[in-house]
Amino acid sequence: MAAKTEKPGGSSNSVHLRAVTKKFDEFVAVDDLSLEIPGGNFFTLLGPSGCGKTTTLRMIAGFEQPTTGEVLIEGSNVAGLPAHQRPTNTVFQSYALFPHLTVLENVEFGLKRSGVKKDESRSRATEELERVGLASESSKKPAQLSGGQQQRVALARALVNRPKVLLLDEPLGALDLKLRKGLQIELKRIQQEVGITFVYVTHDQEEALTMSDQIAVMNVGRVEQVADPETVYDRPATSFVAGFIGVSNLMPAQVVKAGDGGEVKLEAGPAVVGSVEGLAPGDSCHAIVRPEKLLINDRASGIGDGLPSVDGVVESSLYLGTATQILVRLPGEVPMTVLVPNVNERERDALPEAGAEVKLAWDPENMHVVRDTTIVK
Amino acid sequence: MEAASIHNEGGASPFKRASRAIGDKLLPIFAGLAILYMLIPIVVIAVFSFNDPQGRYNFEWVGFTTEHWANAFGIPELTSSLVTSLQLAAVATVISAVLGTMIAIALVRYEFYGRKPTNFLIVIPLATPEVVIGAGLLSMFISFSFPLGFVTLLIAHVMFCISFVVVVVRSRLIGFDRSLEEAARDLGATPAQTFRLVTLPLIAPGIISGSLLAFALLIDDFVISNFNSGTTVTFPLYIFGASQRGIPVEVNVIATILILVALAAMAIVLWQQYRADKMAKVEPEPDPMQEHPRESRKHAVTKQTP
Structure with a gap:
């Protein structure tokens, strides 16, 4: 399928899922799923709720371990590695900003964990906040920001660590339509600017079509089609x-x-x-x-x-x-x-x-x- | 629907309107009387700490003096009983806070054999009459020939107070957004760092208010202490003993101080709760404007998948 035709000069696969199955007791959330996500790609997992897209994302992040199958990040098998040892960062649907820390401390959290010196972590966090246009809010607490601003802080907090893969779990789901449109364009711009692989989960087909390089349409734990937005729209593989x-x-x-x-x-x-x-x-x-x-x-x-x-x-x-x-x-x-x-x-x-x-x-x-x-x- | 419309009609009739007007006037009066009823004993104690009684009994107002406030810690037995009580309450509070927090985390976070019974058993000390707890502990200590004193008081108090801490911390943990911990892990924090940097600061308001509640209960415990104190004299035990012979005015002074301290503690609890509520507001509020198109889109999807 189209996912396998790499862009000319494109880098190798960033994330590779090999025959991954995830069962919760008897319920099969993800069923024998194989995906190759090219490096530097804005890759979207699109599907209705309960189709297994979030579970797939959580297996890449390390919050869930596959029942069978393998997850490879930049060629190395990450089986058994817990989330804090993986080269991925996540933007959560609920933002999950630490309410007791300031905006700046939130963004610095990951850098401090990886042992970055205080001065450097401060300047890198400030730089990242500038990228999302929130440098002036750095001493506020998350509760003092609007939903859209909180979402930007969550993005800066994840991106500042320069992960190999950035995972986004319906990050715009809680925002109103107008704000969502604006942030879609901004997300796409930031992705192109930093060149990091984005794996984006959404149930919103318009969002997927607007932002993605590649879309994997999922249904009941399986991938129905992987292709670029035009192909998915004009030549859907299944009904x-x-x-x-x-x-x-x-x-x-x-x-x-x-x-x-x-x-x-x-x-x-x-x-x-x-x-x-x-x-x-x-x-x-x-x-x-x-x-x-x-x-x-x-x-x-x-x-x-x-x-x-x-x-x-x-x-x-x-x-x-x-x-x-x-x-x-x-x-x-x-x-x-x-x-x-x-x-x-x-x-x-x-x-x-x-x-x-x-x-x-x-x-x-x-x-x-x-x-x-x-x-x- | 029906009931609401009847109520509205009733509100419009002149009789109902008049009776409501009277009710609106009476309500503050009754509320004021109720508050007065609760406050009078406390005010009496505070006022009589400035009394200058001639005999051993401090029941009749004789004259104003600040002598007893100046001499607040002048009675050695009273002072030492207060120190004992404070030490006991402090140590018991710290132990209950640590154990109670750990129990609450285990009960909320983990599935284990006997979790449901434990959830129930943990509130039993709150419901059991103190007399029963006190007598039960005493007979246990005697049958183990454990010497009565500070340690037995400590055991009794910890046992009683763990429940308070568990109940308060547990409710804080139930409302805890687990994705915050996942976010910390995702950003490279080990499980221990996640607990120290994210979980603990966020449940701290619960631990602090649970502990203060425990402390306030411990400082004036009489019934359980009376059974298990041996020769150790706590502040409430001293007052009880002294009341047989006539209560010195200094007791009123120290009682007044304790009331003020308790008020300060209550203020801290309220402030912690306010802080906790403020933190809880971080979660995004769903916008009613955009809920609709999303719902309808979902609907269109379900139609396609029979």
């Missing part, structure tokens, strides 16, 4: 990834012919030619067309003639400002979302209303066939 990454438009289908010039038969319509990879004839699959790539019109008009299409009924129409979102139901209760940009008012007024019988058409190039994982699981 789970497609559904999790955005509005999905999953049309149930069956493989007729596999391969590059393959063919699938839609349950709700015709057979469509397209690229069908990693599947065999007879397999059940999903055909995906992104909402913004669907054409909608009433059945009488000729727009979209010659293109593959399905019939459906408009259920609702929602004005979103820059676009109009139309929900269409296909036979077999398959929901489809169509996004029509509001280019001019006349076109918008001509859009079908609820109850209208419509035709959805698309360019076969914009259709993508994925393995059906939602049902197989």
Whole structure:
């Protein structure tokens, strides 16, 4: 998969998980997971809550030991090493700032533990606080800072130690939307500035798409796909990834012919030619067309003639400002979302209303066939 | 819903409104009387420490003098009993603070055989009548032919006070954010350093207020001490003995001093609690504005995974 194609001139793997399984009693949190995280990468573990992404992070940090399998950091096996002996640092979701210490003392904590002299630790901590724009707050206690400021202190406290890998566990989860957007950009800038491998855990697909070099989409303890954001968005490997990454438009289908010039038969319509990879004839699959790539019109008009299409009924129409979102139901209760940009008012007024019988058409190039994982699981 | 609306309607009727107005006036009066009831004995003791009684009894106001305050430590038996009490309470408090903290950590942090019974048994000394504890300890000391004195008093007091420290420290530990310890470990602190630099400073307010509570209880313990003191005389035992023959005014003086010290201790406890509350505020408060989109997104996800 895409994770294995290293960037030109990229360094070797920073973190390598080999067939890692973690069980809590009978519950399998992480199931035979293998991942290679390239050095200097902004790598995101993305998935719904309970998918094992935080457990994976905690195994890299050393808070949990894998039941089976190996964790390697820069080529050396860290099995059995406790957290305080690993070259990793963590930014916690709850920030976990020491409330009895000042901001500066918080940032100095790790340096002091590794025996850095007082003057040096002070100047390095101050420098790191400058990087996150909080040098002026250094003598305050964490409780006197806002949530966003506390998060920056947590970042400085981890980064100042120059770990080989920085682990971030939903660090922006407790912040409001506007602040989160700002910090996303800042985090990305800092990562590029310091060049340290970031392993970032989130359930927010937008966040993952904005910040990551690579995304591993996880579901029930397994990795569904590892790829760069564009690939994950445009060419999801499974129906789970497609559904999790955005509005999905999953049309149930069956493989007729596999391969590059393959063919699938839609349950709700015709057979469509397209690229069908990693599947065999007879397999059940999903055909995906992104909402913004669907054409909608009433059945009488000729727009979209010659293109593959399905019939459906408009259920609702929602004005979103820059676009109009139309929900269409296909036979077999398959929901489809169509996004029509509001280019001019006349076109918008001509859009079908609820109850209208419509035709959805698309360019076969914009259709993508994925393995059906939602049902197989 | 129903009850609330009825209550509102009732509040609007003129009769209810009048009765509430009377209630609003009466409440401070009753509260004041209750406080007076609790304070009068203490005030009497303090006032009578300035009395100048002619006989052996300090029950009637005769005249004002500061002579007994100047002579506060002039009665050797009284002074030595006070010193004994202070020593006993100090040593017992330190021992209970250390043991109590360790027990509390074990009870909160570790799963072990007998944890639940221990959690229950630890509060039994708080509920048991002191007379029973005192008599029980005495019969135990006698059957082991252990000589009664400072050591037996110490054992009795520690046993009684550990429970207070455990209860206070345990509640502090239950609200403890474990990710703080993980953060310390993550930043390179060994388990011992983590305890010294993070855990201990954060549970210190609990240990301090538990210990002060224990100290305040110990300094005036009479019942248990009376059984197990042998020939050792503590401050409460001295007062009890003296009251048979007439209480010297110096007792009032020292009692007043002790009350002032206890008030200071209470102030420290409150300040520690305030400090603890302030520290607890560090955790991020979830923003109601952004909770919603996150929830709805989660919802969209669950739909995809049947």
